[in-house]
Amino acid sequence: xxxxxxxxxxxxxxxxxxxxxxxxxxxxxxxxxxxxxxxxxxxxxxxxxxxxxxxxxxxxxxxxxxxxxxxxxxxxxxxxxxxxxxxxxxxxxxxxxxxxxxxxxxxxxxxxxxxxxxxxxxxxxxxxxxxxxxxxxxxxxxxxxxxxxxxxxxxxxxxxxxxxxxxxxxxxxxxxxxxxxxxxxxxxxxxxxxxxxxxxxxxxxxxxxxxxxxxxxxxxxxxxxxxxxxxxxxxxxxxxxxxxxxxxxxxxxxxx
Numbered sequence: 001x002x003x004x005x006x007x008x009x010x011x012x013x014x015x016x017x018x019x020x021x022x023x024x025x026x027x028x029x030x031x032x033x034x035x036x037x038x039x040x041x042x043x044x045x046x047x048x049x050x051x052x053x054x055x056x057x058x059x060x061x062x063x064x065x066x067x068x069x070x071x072x073x074x075x076x077x078x079x080x081x082x083x084x085x086x087x088x089x090x091x092x093x094x095x096x097x098x099x100x101x102x103x104x105x106x107x108x109x110x111x112x113x114x115x116x117x118x119x120x121x122x123x124x125x126x127x128x129x130x131x132x133x134x135x136x137x138x139x140x141x142x143x144x145x146x147x148x149x150x151x152x153x154x155x156x157x158x159x160x161x162x163x164x165x166x167x168x169x170x171x172x173x174x175x176x177x178x179x180x181x182x183x184x185x186x187x188x189x190x191x192x193x194x195x196x197x198x199x200x201x202x203x204x205x206x207x208x209x210x211x212x213x214x215x216x217x218x219x220x221x222x223x224x225x226x227x228x229x230x231x232x233x234x235x236x237x238x239x240x241x242x243x244x245x246x247x248x249x250x251x252x253x254x255x256x
Contacts, residue, residue, distance in 0.1 A: 029147055037155040038169045044196035045143040049224040055144040060087050062253040063140075063225075068246050072233075084136065093133045108133045140226070143198055146171060146189075156188070161200060162213075166190040197224070202238065209234045210244065220252040 029052055033039040046052055062085045069077040081098040093108040105116040106129060113129035115122045138145050146153070152172035159168045171187045188202040200213045211234050216227040231245040 032149060033153050035153055035155050038153050041155070041167050041169060041191050041196050042143060042146050042153075045191060045198060046147070048195050048197055049143055050219075050222045052144055052147060054222050055141065057256045058088050058254060060085070060253075060255045061140070062086070062251075063249055064251045066248045066250075070243055070245065072242050074242070084140075086137065086140075093137070095133070095136065106133065142201070143189075150174075158193075159190070161190050164199075165193055166199065167193060167196070202234075209236060209238075211238060211240070218249075218252065221254045221256070223254060225249065225252055 030039045030043050033042065046055075049055075062083070065082045065084060066080065067082075068079050071077050078100060083096040085094045085096075086092070091108070091111070093106075095106040097104045097106065103118055107114050107116075108130065113126040113133070115124045115129060150173070152170075152174070154170045156168040156170050158165050160166075167190070169189050169191065171189065173185050173187075186204045189198050190200040190202075191197065192199050197217075198214060200211055202209065202211045210231050212229055212231045214226060214229055217224050218227040219225070226247070226249045228249070229247040230243060231247070232240045233242055233244045234240050
């Protein structure tokens with residue numbers, strides 16, 4: 001009898017150990033997306049971009065980002081040359097930016113946010129800096145970031161974009177309901193119908209609309225990442241008004 005009780009105890013212990021050490025790979029990471037069509041497209045897009053396990057295994061990622069802001073008349077408003085250095089497991093972010101003649105450092109370490117300009121600390125709202133950094137990480141992490149919890153995700157159907165038919169998914173964020181959301185924004189993502197790769201996104205801001213087109217990608221250690229993007233100011237119907245920004249991402253370094 002003692003032997004049988006001991007055997008039962010061992011079996012129960014093994015079952016508990018297995019259940020408590022469930023591999024994240026076995027969890028349905030897409031279950032919270034209730035729109036099945038949207039779920040299928042996002043899953044396919046993430047697989048094309050390298051897979052969620054590949055993204056979540058990143059320890060550090062570094063890259064350079066140069067971009068230019070343009071006025072409605074096509075004149076250069078401002079130029080930026082940036083070095084981004086992220087340590088994702090500990091949420092440490094450092095961005096060095098050359099903005100015309102100025103050198104700025106924006107940091108987010110241990111939930112403490114700061115900005116330094118030409119060697120002098122600036123008095124900047126930490127919440128504004130947090131949103132700025134989170135925005136950079138969000139754009140870098142698309143399509144993987146579409147698995148962040150709380151987003152309201154809907155498939156809107158097919159649409160023509162630049163002469164091609166695309167699948168359109170709307171994603172809404174509301175920080176009043178979800179603490180992991182930075183800003184109350186409404187996005188639309190346009191997916192290539194062949195491989196579900198995101199070829200553009202539309203975002204509604206407080207007083208204007210933008211469409212950002214992904215012109216080129218680069219694959220680094222299995223991950224599909226941005227290379228060249230263009231942002232256009234558009235009206236509420238999506239008609240392009242003028243080129244607002246030109247982006248170039250390069251010199252990626254990814255460590256697992």
